[in-house]
Amino acid sequence: MALTKKEVEKIAELARLELGEKEKEKFAEDLSSVLGYVQKLSEVNIEKVEPITGGTSLESVMRKDDETKCISDPQMREQILSASPNRKDDYFKVPSILE
Amino acid sequence: MNLNALTIKEAHELLKKKEITSVELVKVHFNEIKKRDKDIHAFLSLNEEGALEAAKKVDERISRGEPIEMLAGIPVAIKDNILIRGVKTTAASKILENYIAPYDATVVKKLKEEEAIFIGKTNMDEFAMGSSTENSAFGPTRNPVDLERVPGGSSGGSAAAVKAGFSVYALGSDTGGSIRQPAGFCGVVGFKPTYGAVSRHGLIAMASSLDQIGPIARNVDDAAAVFEIIRGVDELDSTSVSPPAGGWQDYWDSPLDIEKIKIGVPREYFIHGLNSEIEKNIKSVISKLEKEGAKIEEISLPYSEWALATYYIIMPAEVSANLARFDGIKYGHSTINKEEKLQSLLDVYLQSRGKGFGVEARRRIMLGTYILSAGYYDAYYTRAQKVRRLIKQDFDRAFNPPTGGVDVIITPTSPTTAFKFGEKTQDPLSMYLADIYTVSVNLAGVPGISIPIKEVGGLPVGLQLIGKNFDDVKLLKIAKIVEQLTKEIT
Numbered sequence: 037m038a039l040t041k042k043e044v045e046k047i048a049e050l051a052r053l054e055l056g057e058k059e060k061e062k063f064a065e066d067l068s069s070v071l072g073y074v075q076k077l078s079e080v081n082i083e084k085v086e087p088i089t090g091g092t093s094l095e096s097v098m099r100k101d102d103e104t105k106c107i108s109d110p111q112m113r114e115q116i117l118s119a120s121p122n123r124k125d126d127y128f129k130v131p132s133i134l135e
Numbered sequence: 136m137n138l139n140a141l142t143i144k145e146a147h148e149l150l151k152k153k154e155i156t157s158v159e160l161v162k163v164h165f166n167e168i169k170k171r172d173k174d175i176h177a178f179l180s181l182n183e184e185g186a187l188e189a190a191k192k193v194d195e196r197i198s199r200g201e202p203i204e205m206l207a208g209i210p211v212a213i214k215d216n217i218l219i220r221g222v223k224t225t226a227a228s229k230i231l232e233n234y235i236a237p238y239d240a241t242v243v244k245k246l247k248e249e250e251a252i253f254i255g256k257t258n259m260d261e262f263a264m265g266s267s268t269e270n271s272a273f274g275p276t277r278n279p280v281d282l283e284r285v286p287g288g289s290s291g292g293s294a295a296a297v298k299a300g301f302s303v304y305a306l307g308s309d310t311g312g313s314i315r316q317p318a319g320f321c322g323v324v325g326f327k328p329t330y331g332a333v334s335r336h337g338l339i340a341m342a343s344s345l346d347q348i349g350p351i352a353r354n355v356d357d358a359a360a361v362f363e364i365i366r367g368v369d370e371l372d373s374t375s376v377s378p379p380a381g382g383w384q385d386y387w388d389s390p391l392d393i394e395k396i397k398i399g400v401p402r403e404y405f406i407h408g409l410n411s412e413i414e415k416n417i418k419s420v421i422s423k424l425e426k427e428g429a430k431i432e433e434i435s436l437p438y439s440e441w442a443l444a445t446y447y448i449i450m451p452a453e454v455s456a457n458l459a460r461f462d463g464i465k466y467g468h469s470t471i472n473k474e475e476k477l478q479s480l481l482d483v484y485l486q487s488r489g490k491g492f493g494v495e496a497r498r499r500i501m502l503g504t505y506i507l508s509a510g511y512y513d514a515y516y517t518r519a520q521k522v523r524r525l526i527k528q529d530f531d532r533a534f535n536p537p538t539g540g541v542d543v544i545i546t547p548t549s550p551t552t553a554f555k556f557g558e559k560t561q562d563p564l565s566m567y568l569a570d571i572y573t574v575s576v577n578l579a580g581v582p583g584i585s586i587p588i589k590e591v592g593g594l595p596v597g598l599q600l601i602g603k604n605f606d607d608v609k610l611l612k613i614a615k616i617v618e619q620l621t622k623e624i625t
Binding site for chain 2: 039044047048050051052053054055059063066067069070071073074075076077078079080082085086087088089090091092094097099112115116119120121122128130131132133
């Protein structure tokens with residue numbers, strides 16, 4: 037199974053990754069080789085087997101939405117906001133989304 | 136006495152008896168770091184001032200005659216994907232090069248309550264993706280045993296720091312072998328607890344259904360002592376769990392009777408690809424165990440053959456989802472331009488991520504994105520989840536009567552000893568094969584530990600013991616028996 041450069045470009049776009057031209061070719065090769073290897077799983081009979089969806093058998097663990105548990109510490113709040121590359125007051129500033 | 140080779144227990148006794156102070160202990164470790172970490176590069180950042188300050192406080196308590204906690208005043212190194220508030224946490228990635236953690240990981244909070252001394256953050260493969268630390272954006276770590284060789288990975292800096300005498304113990308994280316494999320390569324003990332036994336709040340996520348934090352230490356007792364402190368249910372990690380019945384057993388009460396232990400030897404783990412000298416050393420431990428009265432039974436884990444392929448579907452799928460949070464907007468490396476009015480949001484994403492992530496991170500994000508994309512999801516991801524169940528059932532059968540009933544499973548940690556730099560970096564698949572004996576443990580969620588046994592060609596060899604879910608304490612007790620027998624062999 038070999039991926040084309042075009043397919044690699046499509047995946048990169050979905051993954052929001054800018055790739056160099058050379059890297060696209062290298063990734064087409066690398067991904068094809070790994071995908072070729074994992075094809076091995078087609079040898080396994082999985083009829084009537086239920087998929088595992090997590091590391092434990094827990095289901096939908098909930099807790100109360102309690103804001104004091106989150107960022108009640110003003111210093112922590114400031115640290116989180118100041119890590120942002122572009123901030124206005126207490127907001128993260130993003131480039132405009134509408135054309 | 137070599138203060139750079141102390142175990143936690145020894146250091147604790149010396150502190151209690153006032154034969155050394157915590158400040159002295161911290162200083163000898165920083166001296167060693169200054170002397171040798173130029174060559175080894177186990178650390179990405181150091182916390183000398185903070186460590187000395189914290190040590191002074193412990194010394195004051197001791198001089199007032201107060202009792203101290205087991206880990207108090209003793210140096211610990213923390214893998215750089217675990218958050219310490221106010222300290223730079225990079226996950227060895229350019230995308231987090233200047234990131235200051237705004238909160239403590241739960242494990243760090245617990246160590247702080249013990250008054251452990253944080254001496255620095257250790258090097259790793261970027262976002263814990265790799266088996267050699269060669270994927271660190273800030274340069275690789277060298278194996279203290281042989282500087283021409285890798286220390287293993289991804290917790291290579293943590294394992295190297297403990298081996299080199301830079302820290303008494305360390306924390307690592309293990310998604311497919313990242314604690315056990317570097318412990319094996321460096322000749323120290325590395326323990327991955329049962330999935331969910333230790334809170335992952337504040338661990339930078341790689342593959343959430345597989346990740347687990349655990350200790351790297353100089354012996355099994357130390358690994359057990361650290362495990363006792365860091366384990367426990369945490370409201371901030373909804374996957375953290377407590378043992379089903381009666382809480383944890385006590386590691387320290389009484390040693391296990393070797394004649395009552397049943398050990399499984401899976402035939403699938405002793406096949407082609409395993410270095411014959413490593414095989415010989417593992418087998419000689421097995422015969423020694425048998426001679427001492429343990430029951431040895433050949434078992435089969437028939438789906439082992441498909442574990443690595445399963446892992447290389449599930450892991451990248453979860454990686455691609457987890458690493459979506461690095462978007463150049465909230466924190467981390469960003470190409471956002473405050474002056475440019477016409478910059479598009481998409482370009483910020485593409486460029487920030489394209490430049491911020493290293494090659495292996497990008498490769499795995501790409502793989503995961505492909506696997507999860509429409510039309511391929513069932514063929515890859517759902518199929519892998521089903522095979523994962525079959526792999527888990529292999530372990531259930533081995534551990535539970537009437538089909539099995541062994542107490543632990545014994546295997547090599549890795550098929551080879553530490554390899555040389557560059558040996559596997561060109562071919563990702565050959566690097567992935569380094570995890571062949573460790574990934575099943577994460578897929579099944581069971582606990583595993585690597586302990587050093589007789590070396591091969593002057594290089595450390597790790598023996599892996601695998602236990603049943605929540606039988607972590609029993610696993611540690613058996614590991615201690617093996618550790619003692621091994622000393623008699625070498």
